[in-house]
Amino acid sequence: MNIDEILMDYEAVMRLALERGFYFPSCEVYGDAQAGFWEYGPSGVGLKNKFLELWRRELVRRDGMLEIDGSQIMSKSVFEASGHLGNFADPIIRCTECSSTFRADKTIVDVTGIEVPESAALEEFDDAIVQNNIKCPKCKGDFEKTRNFNMMFKVGIGPEGEEAYLRPETCQSIFVDFPRLFKIMRGKLPLGIAQVGKSFRNEIAPRQSLLRLREFYQAEIEVFCNPAKLDEMDRFSEIENTVIRVQADGDPVSMTCKEALESGMVPNKFVAYYLGILMEFYEKTGIDVKRSRFRKLGDKEKAFYAKVAFDFEVETSIGWLELVACNYRSDYDLSSHTKKSKEKFEVMDNDEKVLPHIFEISMGIDRSLYTILEHSLRDDKEHERIVLSLKPYLSPIHIGMLSLVKKDGLKEKTDEIYLQIKRKCDAFLDHSGAIGRRYRRLDELGVPFAITVDHQTLEDDMVTLRMRDSMEQKRVKISELESVIVEAISFP
RNA sequence: GCGGAAUUAGUUUAGUCUGGUAUGACGUCAGCUUCCCAAGCUGAAGGCCGCGGGUUCAAAUCCCGCAUUCCGCACCA
Known part of the structure; x- marks a missing residue:
């Protein structure tokens, strides 16, 4: 069977998602439902929970990280310090004639070649537009005054509507909580702090269901480290032979983490180690990592806080898709919060007082789940069936519990076995x-598995275990069923 | 947000030009039959035809507005 020929595309995944309850549009019965908001149905929640369990095993527990769950609404000061109030906004201009909207800085550069920085005062854009007589590129109309479009959702707290914001990334609570966590959890550098939760961005154009949302899940890891010790990483030996695909200027190249380090593609052992364990995690999700790359970002592409950045991207039917942003944020965040809050963010590393640097692994959960679905979905033409070949430990339902026919006591026997196993795994009972x-x-x-009770079961206390991918069947004793199942669905 | 296309049951679709409240298939459910891989037969449920307004005796159908989805542009996890 040639896998490349039978892989499915975005539309097939979308149909599966809607018909089988993986995900669907939010508030869909009402006409004023806004784009960029989606619900996870029962199957989607099952997959998401298991994906996150794998994430905890392979990253959080493996590296001894701390996990927190921060609040989604955060104070204005947090985002003044983080730079989001200043930098997470685009200056936009709108044509008075045709009401097309453009980025002010881009339009000015395109027409005049003059670079007005994105963060400049709004008046500077207006001045540049008036002085150079810039008109709408589409209809030659005049522009309204420049205004800022901030991607953060503002919320009003209490009766006075005090200004606060829905977090645009989960990591800010990790930064501001760091001093307390380091003290009370007896922290030692390097220390990873992890968080799963929702983030909110007022995207101009949400698109493609789970791939660009206004409300989305992130699983973020912020590793606090001593910048002088980035090559002192004993655990590096665990992943030195793990193969990653790295892309700088040319095509992606497969190499071991050790080779990536020695060739200078990855700057130090510390970053190489985390890219390595991230790769091992994704291998276990069932995503085809042969179609992945760590793409080293150029200066213009990097986020405003990043010194070195790798995007982990995967090839899908709609092109390369960014699943994880790996940013070396240096001391950008802790310095900013120190300055703004006057709190101390320095910690002791042995006898040395350091302001830790931060390396982050910022994972888009929704995009990862989409990619798992797309890479797992097959059209098995030989047997006229659509198969979702999820890893057994990620499947929303582990076991289908079936009676071959309803009568002759088979239904009752099936119900009996179902009662026995349904608390050991996610089982689904079906007689009809x-x-x-x-x-x-x-x-x-x-x-991944179906258990079928037939007439013979009543005589020999054995059932048929049917494998999803191969469609093979074997007879299993009911007394051994539980251990067989637990083994088959366990995490690797 | 701009431009283009689309929106009829869980899915797919006929009907739209030429106004008279809707067709088929698949799926779902119940029963019979079969008894280990989408078989067959019988029956049933499921639609304010995306939302709102207008024209008309009458709108899925004509007109206007809005929303969503898809494709391009710009932006991002």
Whole structure:
């Protein structure tokens, strides 16, 4: 079977998502529902929970990180310090004639070649536009005054509507909580702090369901380190032979983490180690990592806080998709919060007082889940079926529990076994319809195993265990069922 | 946000030009049959035809506005 020929595209994933309850538009019964908001259905939640369990195993626990759960609404000061109030906004201009909207700085550069910095005062854009007589590129109309479009959602707190914001990234609570966490958790550098949660960005044009949302999940890891010790990383040996694909200027090149370090593609052992464990995590999600790359970003592409940045990207039917941003943020965040809050963010590393630097692994959960679905979905033409070949430990449902037919006591026997296993795994009971149809339905949901009770079961206390991907079957004793299942669905 | 296309049941679709409240298939559910891979038969449920307004005796159909989705442009996890 040639995998490349039977992979599915965005539209097939979308149909699966809607029909099988992975995800669907929010508030869809109302006409005023806004774009960029999606719900996870039962199957989607199952997949997401298991994905996050894998993330905790492979990154948080493996590296001994601390996990927190911060608040989604944060004070204005946080974002003054973080730079989001100043930098996370685009200066925009709108044509009075055709009401097209443009980025002010880009339009001025395009027409005159004059660079007005993105962060300049709004009047500077207006002056440049008036002095150079810049008109709408589409209809030659005049522009309204420049205004800022900030991507953060502002919220009003309490009866006076005190200004605060929905966080545009989860990591700010990790930064501001760092002094307390380091003290009370007996922290030692390097220290990773992790968080899963929602972030909010008022995107101008949300697109493509889970791929560009206004409200989305992130799993972020911020590793606090001593910048003088970035090559003192004993754990590096764990991943030195792990293969990653790195892209700087040319095509992506496969190399071990050790080779990436020695060739200078990755700046130090510390960063190489985290790229390595991230790669090992993604291998276990079932995403085809042969179609992935760590793309080293140029100066113009990097976020305003990043010194060195690698985007982890994966090839999908709609092109390369960024799943994770790996940014070396240096002391940008802790310095800013020190200055603004007057709190002390320095800590002791042995006998040395240091303001830690930060390396972050900022994962887009929704995009990762989409990619898992797309890379797992197959059109098995030989057997006329759609198969979602999820890893067993990520499948929303582990086991389909079926009676071959309803009568002759098979239903009762099936119910009995179901009662026995349903607290050990995610099992789904189904008695109705032809057996083949029920198998097909489970295949499409990504259920890796089906257990079928037949007439022979009543005589020999054995059931059929059917494998999703191969469609093979074998007989298993009911008494051994539990251990067989637990083994088959366990995390690697 | 701009430009283009689209929106009818869970999915896909006929009907739209030429106004008279909707067709088929798949799926779902129940029963019979079969008894390990989407078979067959019988029956049923499921639609304010994206939302709002207008024209008309009458609107899925004509007109206007809005929203969403998809494709391009710009921006991002």
